[in-house]
Each structure stands twice: as C-alpha cells, then as structure tokens.
Amino acid sequence: MIKENNLMARTGLLGMLCLLTLLTCLSCNQSEEISYSRHIKPILNEYCLSCHGGIRAQGGLSFLFEKEAMEAQTESGLRPIVPGRADKSEIIKRMRSNDPELRMPKEGPALREGDIQLIETWINQGAQWDDHWAYAQISNPNVPDLDTAWGSNAIDHFIYQKLKEKGLQPSGRATPDELARRLSFDLIGLPPTLENAGEFLKNPTNVHFDDLIDRLLDSPHYGERFASMWLDLARYADSNGYEKDMGRSVWRFRDWVINALNDDMPFDQFTIEQLAGDLLDVPSTDQSIATIFHRNTMTNTEGGTEDEEFRSMSIIDRVNTTFEVWQATTMSCVQCHSHPYDPFKQEEFYELYALFNNTQDADLDSEYPFLMETDSVQKDLRQVRAKILALKGEAVGDLNYIDKSEIKNLAHPRLFGHFADDFQHVLIANDGEFSNSSYNSNNQKDKKYYLIFQDVDLNDLEEIRYHYFCRGDDAVIEISLDSIEGPIISRTSMTSSPGKDKDWQWKSFPLEVSQNGIHDLVFHFINTTGDFRNGVVSVKEMVLGYQGEETTQALRSWQDTLLALYQGGIKSPVMKERTAALRRPTHVFERGNYLVKGAKVQPNIPEILNHEDVIVVDRLDMAKWLVSDKNPLTARVMVNRIWEQLFGRGIVETMEDFGTQGFPPSHEELLNYLAYQFSHDWNWSIKALIREVVSSDIYQQSSRTSANQLEIDPFNIYYGRGTRARLTAEQIRDQALAVSGLLNTKIGGESVMPYQPEGVWQITYSSAKWEAKHESDKYRRGLYTYWKRTTPYPSMTAFDTPSREFCVSRRITTNTPLQALVTLNDPVYVEAAESLGAWMTKQGQGDLKKAIERGYEKALLKKPNEEVLEILHGLHEESVQPMAMHVSMDRNKKKILAPMTVVANAIMNLDAFLNKS
C-alpha cells in the first residue's frame, strides 16, 4: 500500500518534470516579458555563480552585481552580455559552443536549450536587471475581484484567483470540531475547552466563530503559544552552551515575550526593544530585559578558551540571527567571503558587525553585565536605606523602588566592581571583588585591564584607598582622567601581602595633583611583568577619601548589609553599550578568522537593502531602520512566519532565506498585501494579522484530501484544502496534560524540570541535578521546561524541537518510531492516560461504552463512530483478561494498569489526536 502510494506520487512528479521541460522550450516565445530576477537569476545561480560570483570571478567575470556583469573587464576582452544583441553576447556563444575548451559551464552538463533561449530572449529584450522580488519596496497591491460569492476577505480573493488558474476549487468548511481544535491549537497551543468553544460547537455560525477567535486572542495562553515560535528564533535556552553549558537566568526574557505578545505590543516596538532596548532614553526594567534576546548567545567557559574568540563568535551570531529573524537573509556566508549567490559583500557583514561590536559582554564566565532584580527584597532595602541616610545625616524622603544607581549612591564613597560603568577584561565576582586576572592565564601580558566609573565628584578628593590582595610586587594601579589616554592622577605600586592565604590589606594613595569637578575615572590594573602570580592584584573595594568625610564602622556595616541584599537578586544578563572610552574598532576578518584583521569599517546597512541611504550609527538606528517603511523585508518576513504557523508552510517556504537561493513566494501579491497591511493599516499588530488570516475562508476549509487534489496539488501549495499537520512538541505535551486534567496553567516564571528518565543528564563539570522543585511543576506547559542546550529534554527532541544553540526559523516535522515510544510509554503520557482513564470511568457511571465515548469526545470534540467505538471497546475487553492473570501470577508487581488507562493511552496515540486537521 505504501509503495503504491509513493510510486504514484513519484511517477506523477517525474512525468510532470518531463512535460514541463518540454513546455519550457515551447514557452520561450518573444512576446513574453522575461524578468531577470524571476527567470534568469535562477539559471545563473544553478550553472554559473559557483565560478562567476562572490568568492570567485573566474576569467574576470562575476554575475553577482549588475555592474560586474555588464561592465566586466574579462580576461578575454569580450563582453559577456550585450543588451539587445544576444548574437553578440559572449555568454550565449559559450553556452552553445561544441568546443570543450570554450563551452560553459566548464564542468558538468550543458545548459538546457530552453534555458539558453530564455537568456537570449532576455538579452534581446534589453537585459534589464530588475530587483529580486524580496528586495523591492512593498507596495499595496490591488485586491483581485471575484466572480463568486465564496470568500470572506481579501486573502480569499488572492487565493481563489490562483486556484482558478490551476483548475482547482476551494473545499468546504471543516466540521465544527475540527475547526475548534485547529483554531485553538493555532492560537493558544491548547485544545479548546467547552467554556471557550461550547457555543460554537453547538451553533457553528460565523458570529460564534468570530467570538471564539476573540476569546482565544484574548486568552493569556495566546502569548505562550507564539512565544514558542519566537524562542526558537531567539535561541532561548536556560544554559549557556559549549562544553560546560552552565545554567543562566534568562527566564525573565521568556516572560517578557509572553507578556509583549499578550499585550499585542506592535511588532516595530517589539523589535526595537529587543535589539536596542538599552539604548532608549532611560530604558525601563522591561526594556532592559527585552535585550536578553541577544544575550542568548552562547558563552564558552571551558578552561583555556580565549574569551575574545568566543566574544567574536557571539557578535557574528548576533548579526546572523538579526538578519535571519528580521530579513530572512543568510548573512553567515558573508562572514568569510562575499555572498556566493546574493548581492552582499564581505565588508557589509562587518559593517553590521560594527553595530553590535560595542557591548560590554565579553564571553566572561560571570556573564557580566547583568540586570539585577531585587523585587523580593525592596522592603528590606528601604529600611537599610533609611539607616544609611540617617547615619549620613541626609533626608530619607520617599522612594518607591531602589535600583542600582540608588544602591551605588548609598554605598558611596565605597566603589565596588559591579558598580563600574564599564570594564575590560577585569574579572568581577558576585560580591563586587575584582582582579586583573583571567581564567585563561597564559596570555596575561597582552591584556589591558580597565574599570571605569563615570561622573565621580573629584572636589575635595584627597586619596583613594584600596582593600586589596597581591601575591607579588608586580602590579600597578593607575588612574587616568576621562579617557584611557587622559592625564594620570594617581599611580600606585601594589606590594605583596604577607602570608600565604588571602591576606587583605588596606593602602591609601594620595592624588598626585588635586582635581576639581565631576569626571570619569579610568582605573588601569597593570601587570608590569605579565607574570601570572606576581602581577595579579585583587581588590575588594576602593574608597574615595574626601576631605573631612569618614566612613564609620556603623555606616560600613549597613552598607555591607545593603550590598548583600542587592547581590541576592536575580541576575539576568542584558545588553549594555560600552562607554566612549572603551569603544572597539571593527575590522573585516579575513576569511572569517578573528585573528586576521583586514580593513577597518564603520557601521552601515547592506547597500542592496538600503533604499534611501539611511545612515546608522548604533543598534537603535539599525532596529528603527528594520521596522521603517524603508525596509523591504521585515514585514514580509514576519507575515510569512505567522502564515507558516497557521498553515504549516510559509508563502515563502524557505522561511530562513528570502534570497535568490530560496523559494519564490507561492502567492507574491498576497504576501505583499499582508505585509503592507501589517506595517501600515494594522499598525504592526500581530493579533490583527492573525485575526485576518483565521477569518478567511481558506483557513476554515476542510483538510480532507481527494485523489484529484493529490494529483494536481499534492503539497497543497494553492490551498485548495485546509491544513492537516502534526502538532508541535510543546502542543503534544500540553494537549496530553490538558485533556487528562493534569495541566498546571500557571503563566510565566522560572523554568521547571518535569519528569525525565534517570541518567539523561551525564554532564561534564556540573553537579546540577534534574529535579522538580514543586510537585505542580511536573505539569507545566512544555515551553517552561528547562532547556539545557547540550542535553535537551528528550521527549521534546523526539518531536523535532531544536537545541536552541542557534536561531532556527522552521522545525522540520518528522515521523519516527521514537515518537511513538514517547507517547506510548513516557511516564508523563502514561500518567496522563491514567488520569483521563479515571475520569472516563467516573463519567461512564458503570456504562463502559459511554465511558469510552466520553473519553474520545474529550480528546477529539466529537463522538466516535460505531467502528471506532467497537475497536476501543474490544481493547478494553482484552485489557481486562490478561490483567487479572498477570496479577494472579505476579503479586509482587507494584502497579496494575487499569483497562481504561489502556484505552485512554490508545486514544491519546491516535493520529487524529496528534494532528490538527
């Protein structure tokens, strides 16, 4: 049966290919307008660009850019393309040549005659070099008129037009149960409840369907469902990757995404806050948390790794991810060389790199810089603040929230490492202690260690006191004013501490020249000999010694309490821009190697996408450009993502690549229409976009497939029927828990560790254990499951979740026996079956068939037909008998599976249950 099926599909495809090849040749008449981007570019990509483009320009010829191709200074001196004169164009001669020395392509088969004719026609028509569809500005296309009453909104008009062209008809509406399940999974990722869908199921009118859409879009679970999509793009994980793959606290980002989606934050704002929230005027806590998007890059804490290497990797990843997520453009090719197929130059990659190159994070084990969340200790902090201000003799006043800058004020005049406004290489410990040491101790000598405090009051400053520890006598601390090169106002040789263990000493050093005013202080921690042992200085704190100002013991003690409270907060790594003093220059990396630096570059946007010469200086400019109407891609890309979530395939199937190597859109006008509406009339509202799509008739079609449809449109490219697709890993888990009544619907918070088999975590360098903190954590939605990159949750991996080590635009759905084993045997699913089975038994009130019927209905929202009921009833019968025998034979067996559990387990493994149709 399977074989026959495939055979048919195969012959169909092959037959069609032969036919089309024939037709192609016939279709090359002079009358049709040939487009470079649609017709010619794909041929060049396939046959020519591997030698004549990007990395290579053999014979002096490249077809990547118009100028390169049209004005080529070829080695042969001949013009490859002479517009209007195919007969004079060298490429045509070469493609048709019989001389193996001359014929192009040099290796491999010749071009098909039909292709050559197309190129000929194109040249004769003037060889116009039009934009690739995706790089053209988005305009608002006219909605086609329909000659039928079918169709609810503009989407249907676009779709119908194509269907008609193909000789297809739309299908009828799906049944109410199918529709309710489809809509509910698509909008909130959970099966519908009777509460939400009851009205619609009873009376499936359009009004009730609209009402169901509203309820689901308003549900707080909506944000959770689309967060799953976004977290794949954001490569969100609870561990930092590479060898040690230690835990990190970034779950507040997941909460931020869920909340932003639930609030329907406009997508332009959603973009700006994640890419550059830290650069907004006075960023709020939430806006800082949003920037975790790009702190989800990995940190390599393996012993002996070079931090700068992995910092560079993070920046490269940020460029690649930004361009995949917002532009569906594969920049990763360009980090080593110019793009082989798309018009991007290598230096353009590093111009983007320059935009990301000035954040403070630097692959440090500590993952500095952090946003500290101290909500739980605000009350205590306020009390301590009052004590400190009283001791300082200052007015207490009202303060609602004590943030980092207030803590810094209260700690004054003591300076701690974690209050620094910027730093380089300095290791900063949790308690604020810092040193000019690094784990990779073998190249101490080349490193420059700086700590910068901005806006320090120098009036009446007499001396600086260090609480420090030194093993040897080689370390020197210098302080320069306002910049690294600024005047040195203090220079201090540190001397070794007596004793073997850390013996902290105090030392005071006067300023060389007294200063006035408010200045930035740059501390240089210099290892004069490069010796790892003798040149390292650790500093617990520094105290600014002002004339007449004394830190009393009592004040110190309250300050210590304050700091201890502060350090107990939740640390989320966030983006923070470096100060001007430490700005990093950006160079092209030759062949992508961070050690081989080429030309210096300035921030910029790739030319092909920069329609109006927008000038960008920092990430904020770039983020604003991405969501401006000057950007041709962002709205198209986002619309395509949402479409894919709802239909199982994007209008552009290659979600990750809108370039010339990707697929062309199946419905270009529709994509443009939705993109235009989304970014204009709908004001970037994702909910508005979703509402429009699910309100269309094509979304609501039945997914039943006829032989005729399979023949004409096997992949449902033209949407002549509804989508039938397997649920995602998260949805499969959530559905089992929801239907069985076990689901804990709590929204947000820390990641949880539900049941996982023993021995899955066999990890190096960590004593971390997989264990549920609370009983109720076992039944949270899949998206809250602790995501460890090197050891992802196995039952979700089986259903195609990515490892989240890098950005993933689409999960490729597979169908494997390991999936069957999960839903049949994973204790989570067995427990769910037990729970559903018990509910069924109760509902049946002694009537077996009624119990089974109720269970099936709970799972699939419809009654089983007679045959299905018989099969399930039969399974129940079979389960009773051997159970009894089993028990009598082996009384030691701890557990007996109730027959109804067996039935529930079967229901929860039905194809209809694992799919939405």
Add this chain to the structure above:
Amino acid sequence: MTVFDELRFRNLQANTRRHFLKNCTMGMGALAMGMLTGCAKADLVTNESVRFTSGRTLSHYAARAKRVIYMHMAGSPSQLELFDYKPTLNRLHDELCPQSLLEGKKFAFISGVPKMLGHQATFAQYGQSGTWISNHLPYFQEVADEVCVLKAMHTDEFNHAPAQLLLYSGSPRLGRPSIGSWVTYGLGSENEDLPGFVILVSGGKTPSAGKSVWGNGFLPSVYQGVQCRSQGDPVLYLSNPDGMDRNLRKKSIDAINDINRQEYEMVGDPEIITRISQYEMAFKMQMSVPEAMDIHKEPAYIHDMYGTRPGEASFANNCLLARRMAEKGVRFIQLFHWGWDSHGAGKAEALNHGFMDRCREVDQPMTALIKDLKQRGLLADTLLIWGGEFGRTPMMENRGGATNPFVGRDHHTDAFTMWMAGGGVKGGMSYGETDEIGYYGIQDQVHVHDLQATLLHCLGLNHEKLTYRFQGRDFRLTDVSGHVLKEILS
C-alpha cells in the same frame, strides 16, 4: 505563474527536504548528488520516513566498508604514552622548553616556559610490521598487524568542545550534522528494526560537546544518533509501563492502527500511513533493541575475551555491544569513553594515575573487538577508528606557571595519533611521522577533514558529493577541504 515559473518551482521543491521526504522516496542522498532520474527506479526504494533510513546504498565508489565502529576517547589520550615513540624527548626530560617552540603558540593552560616531559611509558615494536606500541597497551600489541596507525594527525581547535565538533561535524561551531548522520543520510541502515546510528557512552559522562556530536544538525531528525544505554531503558521510553505486557501492547497498537487506517480512508493524508508503520516499527524495536543490548547470553569465552560484566556501562561492554550491532547491520556505531584529559591537575586524570586506568579499561576490549570481528569475518567490511579530538604536548603542563601536583600534558593540535582498522584500510601500517619530540607532523600529515574524507571513501561515498542544501548553499561534512588518504587504503 508561467510554465517556466512552474518548472523552477518544481525543481526547487524537489530539492527541499520536506517534499523530498514525503515524495521522492529513495535515499535523500540521491537528489543531493544530482541523480534525480534515479527516482524512477522504484523497485529498490523504501520510504525514508517509514523506516529509520532508506535501505539503499548510494555509493559513488565500490564500498570497502559497510559499517563503522568509531571509538572516541573523550578528553584526548596522550599519543606520547601510547604510540609515538621519541627517544630524544626522553633525553630532554625536565629541561626547559626552547623558546622557539613557544613563540606564536597558544596553549589551553601552559604559561611561561614549561619543562619537557619524557615518555611516561616504555616502547617496543610489535608484529611483523614492527609497529611501536607502549607498555600501557599489552593486549593491543597482539593486533599490531591489523591496524593502521596515523601518527601525524592534526586539527585546528585546542579546546575540547570545538575540537570534538570539528572532528564530528566538520565545523567547530554548532549546527552541522555529525558524521554518523551524514553516513546514514547517504547510505541508510541495513537493519529495519534497529536505528542506523547508535551511540554508546561509558566513563560516566557524555563528551564535552554534548549530544551535538551525534546531532543531525540541519538534516531531518531521523538521522540523529540514538543513544543506547546499559542502565535503565536501553532506548528512552522503550519499555511498556508497568502492568502492560507485550501481548497487550500489541493489542493496543493494533487498535491504534486500526483506527488510524479508518482515519486515512476518510481524510487521505499519506502521513497517516507513515505513522501506522512507525507504530509497528516501535513495537518491533521493543523486542529488537533489548535483544541487541543483552549480552548475558554471550558465551563465557567471549566475556573473558572482552573483559565484560553484564549490566555495566563500561567500555568493554560497549565494545561487545558494538560487535553485536555490527552483526545486525547497524550502520554507524559510535562509542565514547570519558576521562582522557591528562593535565596532571588531578589524580583521576594524571598520566601517572587515571590515564593508566583508562588504558586498562580500553586495551583488552578494543583488542578483543578486532579479533572477534575478524574471527566472524566482519573485520573486512567494518571500519574501526580509534582516537581523541586532539593530542597532547611534549611539554609538561604548568598551569598558571606553577607545577601541577601530578604529571600531565596540555592540549595539542599539531600532532596526535589515531588508528584505523578493518574495512578498506591496510593493516600493519604506520602512516605519517612527527619531529624528534613529537611536536609537529613532518611527513604525511592528516587533518581531521582528511580522516572524514577517508572514512566516507571507505564507505563508498565521495565527500565532495555527499552534500545537503541548507540556507541556500550546499553543505558537506568536510566543508571546503579534505583529501582521501589513498596510501592507507587496501
């Protein structure tokens, strides 16, 4: 859409994996290699999503090996204590390392000027081939004439995780498919009841790069390695819940499949047919995997030969399991044994302590594996590979400029030793040579990409043609390099 667009569209579609999985159902590799017309040969074709992988071999050359057993010593064993004998190094022992060796070099831990470290082993030549082997591998000495020792291996990465990724996926960054995934993608499996790509881990830890070293990268997840475990379920979620016997499971799967068949007749989605087969396959695996993993029934002389004790997750048990899986036609069997990172910073890893334990753990079973495969006639078409992700320095490690409490060596990329044996490679051969202290390869150097190219070649695959299109470009295991080591092929 013009007819021309249509054709383009079809072509692109044929190249995308999802459609391919669904429709053009012969080995994925076929299309990737530009053998589109091969689709017409329907009689040999199996559906990839139905089985673990297709059962068809898509060789570019005549294959010498049908399967691979790859023994990875995670952490990287010291070649200077096992295979690479350098009398000069012994003479230089305890002397300060010459500056010329340090200039422009980066090490993971060595700083300042370290001392040279002579062999912590004695060496002799074995077999007719006169292969140098140290006293730490007394069993292995017996199979000297079966193996091809590659003495001038080198790599680009000196940290464990990136080096393992480079070795297994061709790139030090995450996201590429592992060798086993590439091989099963190209060749499928010979056994329909077992996964085509199996992982066996011993030493208590997974390798540094985590499960990415058997990840499918951008290939569909059917090509992911499946970890088979000696404790707990041999494959995750394989056992039925307590209280459900095999008979009842059969009945429940029958019921599920009966209802699914009805669903198929109603809705016509071919994926339903695939799911029905997958449930049948899962049921078969519940029998076949524990059977393959159960070594109790092996005769006593086999246990003696390998030094196995049933029930342990030991390297010895994994060697025996590897042989059993090879017999059953598993395509790629990947072993990891942890604990070879001999820095001398701790006793458990030091050359004068833990390292010797590791040697004892692997010496007997890996020797037994070669002999056992040979006596069963399987060595000729099974390719064996053994080694770490990089080598170790001829200098003693001096972490932070201080002397380590134990004896050890730092990570080293420029020279290390691996060995291969069986299907397609010459036995009794040493290939490549290092300088007089074993610091650099000076003759017949082999980069890890060359090893990958050679491995694929032995399986009949051309490393330049086994490609997969992702994000608009064709990727391959060997990235943009790799040469087949013709000299070592038999």
